[in-house]
Amino acid sequence: MKALFLDIDGVVNSRRSSVRHGHLVGIDPTLAGRVRRVIAETGCAVVLSSTWRLWEENVAEVRAGVTSELYGMTPSIPGSRRGTEVASWLADHPEVTRYAIVDDNADFARDQPLFQTSWEIGITDEVADALIAYLNDEDAAMPAPRRRGWWRRFLGR
Template sequence: MSFALFLDIDGVLNTRTTVVGAPSGRTGIDESRVRLLKKALKQFGDAAIVLTSDWKLMREDGDDFSYLVSMLAKFGLSLSGKTTDVWVGRGEGIQSYLAEHPEIDEYVILDDNTFDFSNYPKLWERLLLTNGIENAEYASKTPAIEAMLFLEAVKD
């Protein structure tokens, strides 16, 4: 059994109230939110973190991407991969990633937008909509058990 977290950054690990900046000047990442993410992931053991955010489009040797990686590493977290979709096809990108990684049988999606997720019922059931990870809510009226367990861990 393998668990993956599909992670957006903007609206999950930062919000409009975030005061720290990334090297380029774009909104940075709140350490308190990364700490909360780490706490929630603890119950899932060896979770894979897959980047779905538009941060995935940055050069991996660039300052902002290095900043992201270092902020996660500060809390013992690392990226396992990233989707290859464009901004509006995020659900399609996750579907493709799951098809390429059949070892993933449980997953949760953290995002502050609905994109095309409702076109994919299994994704919709696992989507937690955020305005900062601490304000996560179910997208679906009938969430999957993974989403319920993850949200419970965030709220503890």
């Protein structure tokens, strides 16, 4: 089984998104459509790894705006990196044979297949295409390692 670990902020919404969910940025239909294309073209199950998983109203928004079928949610492990939460979830789900992570943060282990987006623009067609290729091709290479220190680029340092 294939799994997609899905973040929300910086993936299906961005600084440019005008859709609102309460006082927060909501789910951008265009960006959500790109994630739905990944799901349709790979047959992957979606595991919510976003902090949105911590509030039922936000999970309902994800079900309404991205996919009604969530296979699961990563555990919340206080003080841990998101990559640790993904590893913990995977340890309990041996049925997963291939997975990918789509997130705007880089707090994952180097051996975890992260397809990093940007808070500025969210998921692009290029990232969606790369996810599809990776999830559908057992021989596909993992994405190139991310650069650490994204916050320095964000602050212009």
